[in-house]
Amino acid sequence: MTDTLLTTPLHALHLELGGKMVPFAGYDMPVQYPPGVMKEHLHCRAHAGLFDVSHMGQVILRPRSGNVADAARALEKLLPQDVIALKTGRQRYGFFTNDAGGILDDLMIANRGDHLFLVVNAACKEADIAHMRDALSKTCKVEEITDRALVALQGPDAESVLAAIAPGAADMQFMDVATHDSDFGPLWVSRSGYTGEDGYEISVAADRAEDFARALLDHDSVQPIGLGARDSLRLEAGLCLYGNDIDASTTPVEANLVWGMQKARRAGGAREGGFPGSDVILRQIEMGPPRLRVGLLPDGRAPMRQGTALFAAEDADAAIGAVTSGAFGPSIERPLAMGYVSIDHSGVGTKLWGEVRGKRLPVTVAEMPFRPATYKR
Amino acid sequence: MKFTEEHEWLRADDDEDDVVTVGITEHAAEQLGDLVFVELPEEGITVAKEDEVVVIESVKAASDIMAPVDGEIIEVNSALIDNPALVNEDPLGKGWFFKMKVADMSDLDAMMDEAAYKKFI
Numbered sequence: 001m002t003d004t005l006l007t008t009p010l011h012a013l014h015l016e017l018g019g020k021m022v023p024f025a026g027y028d029m030p031v032q033y034p035p036g037v038m039k040e041h042l043h044c045r046a047h048a049g050l051f052d053v054s055h056m057g058q059v060i061l062r063p064r065s066g067n068v069a070d071a072a073r074a075l076e077k078l079l080p081q082d083v084i085a086l087k088t089g090r091q092r093y094g095f096f097t098n099d100a101g102g103i104l105d106d107l108m109i110a111n112r113g114d115h116l117f118l119v120v121n122a123a124c125k126e127a128d129i130a131h132m133r134d135a136l137s138k139t140c141k142v143e144e145i146t147d148r149a150l151v152a153l154q155g156p157d158a159e160s161v162l163a164a165i166a167p168g169a170a171d172m173q174f175m176d177v178a179t180h181d182s183d184f185g186p187l188w189v190s191r192s193g194y195t196g197e198d199g200y201e202i203s204v205a206a207d208r209a210e211d212f213a214r215a216l217l218d219h220d221s222v223q224p225i226g227l228g229a230r231d232s233l234r235l236e237a238g239l240c241l242y243g244n245d246i247d248a249s250t251t252p253v254e255a256n257l258v259w260g261m262q263k264a265r266r267a268g269g270a271r272e273g274g275f276p277g278s279d280v281i282l283r284q285i286e287m288g289p290p291r292l293r294v295g296l297l298p299d300g301r302a303p304m305r306q307g308t309a310l311f312a313a314e315d316a317d318a319a320i321g322a323v324t325s326g327a328f329g330p331s332i333e334r335p336l337a338m339g340y341v342s343i344d345h346s347g348v349g350t351k352l353w354g355e356v357r358g359k360r361l362p363v364t365v366a367e368m369p370f371r372p373a374t375y376k377r
Numbered sequence: 378m379k380f381t382e383e384h385e386w387l388r389a390d391d392d393e394d395d396v397v398t399v400g401i402t403e404h405a406a407e408q409l410g411d412l413v414f415v416e417l418p419e420e421g422i423t424v425a426k427e428d429e430v431v432v433i434e435s436v437k438a439a440s441d442i443m444a445p446v447d448g449e450i451i452e453v454n455s456a457l458i459d460n461p462a463l464v465n466e467d468p469l470g471k472g473w474f475f476k477m478k479v480a481d482m483s484d485l486d487a488m489m490d491e492a493a494y495k496k497f498i
Binding site: 032036037038039228232301302303305327328330335357 | 410411413414416432434436437438439458461462
């Protein structure tokens with residue numbers, strides 16, 4: 001039996017544009033277009049890139065009471081973010097946790113006035129929706145949006161390009177959300193993304209998505225970008241890929257994501273704890289985690305890929321960590337990685353050794369992001 | 378010029394009868410994607426056919442380049458160390474990997490010519 005891959009509303013366009021298609025989270029997705037990963041990456045940083053992220057889950061939490069604060073209060077039972085304080089028209093990053101303090105998925109949470117709008121990872125969306133229906137159905141209707149595509153427009157030219165279609169987009173700040181009317185119907189826009197660049201994620205009706213994408217691509221500055229460059233862009237930005245850098249076995253503290261937990265949910269906060277695994281997570285914040293996700297810069301030119309074992313010394317017997325994402329960074333023009341190392345080897349500047357093809361090569365713990373973000377704040 | 382099923386090319390030297398230059402084909406370079414790292418063998422080492430002599434890494438993954446025949450590595454293209462992209466830009470020219478002194482030139486007889494390789498891919 002062969003599994004049939006799902007397709008997004010932009011599938012035919014990917015083929016027409018020469019996309020090299022690969023299976024990803026159950027979908028047939030473009031890993032690259034004819035220019036290739038390196039040129040796509042650099043184009044996005046210099047001009048603008050268009051990404052099809054329609055495989056990701058779009059979910060509305062609609063409060064049965066009509067009061068969005070009730071949906072926010074309910075959602076706070078599943079994650080350590082302050083959702084109640086999230087204002088209308090604003091978005092924030094979050095993560096669902098499990099009872100052991102591990103991360104079930106990471107997501108974006110937006111307050112769209114009378115409901116919350118969530119964007120979750122493709123590979124996790126079924127589980128996330130079931131999880132929310134189990135826990136939240138009393139207070140909220142959990143609606144999976146299946147009739148809308150999702151695209152990201154990222155890079156320094158993103159603002160001028162989107163503003164030509166939806167002028168209001170230019171007035172948005174980083175992590176603002178708004179609905180803009182357009183020739184392609186209402187666009188649900190957030191000024192965010194996953195590349196470290198200024199830009200937008202835009203939800204558009206599935207039957208208008210191809211026309212919308214073509215209108216964006218009509219601008220000389222916009223090129224389509226595949227999953228390959230999406231990965232190197234997010235890695236340079238120091239952002240986690242769920243399934244690689246974070247998963248059910250990593251806590252947010254180990255993953256260096258405590259910045260994403262607001263004061264209200266931490267020890268001494270107004271709504272301290274009250275999320276799955278809060279005992280483990282709050283204790284780790286206080287006592288320190290046993291290991292930490294860090295940035296890594298190999299000293300040489302050889303990339304250190306996912307799974308590369310890390311050692312404290314060239315001749316050490318036991319590994320003190322491993323790489324979870326590793327690649328070449330086209331913008332920083334050198335290999336880069338992130339991974340977990342034991343806490344006593346996690347300081348920026350610590351010299352470590354990565355084992356590549358049986359050889360121990362030097363690598364240094366580095367600040368992230370590897371390239372400063374250019375968000376519009 | 379001769380071609381292997383591993384998408385390598387061998388070009389006979391103009392001056393030396395038993396020396397060939399080795400690289401990878403345009404097809405292989407395109408499939409691999411942009412190269413970001415090349416590890417070359419030491420000059421002077423003796424290699425056997427199918428020994429892994431060069432490591433290359435593209436934006437996507439690592440791969441090996443094998444010795445196409447028995448012989449001795451006599452020169453490597455050290456320009457690739459600082460500029461692996463030469464392999465993508467000019468795979469049949471400036472993107473060559475190494476020159477080798479071939480133990481038995483008749484090993485090349487069974488290899489594909491350009492027409493046969495084009496059919497092969």
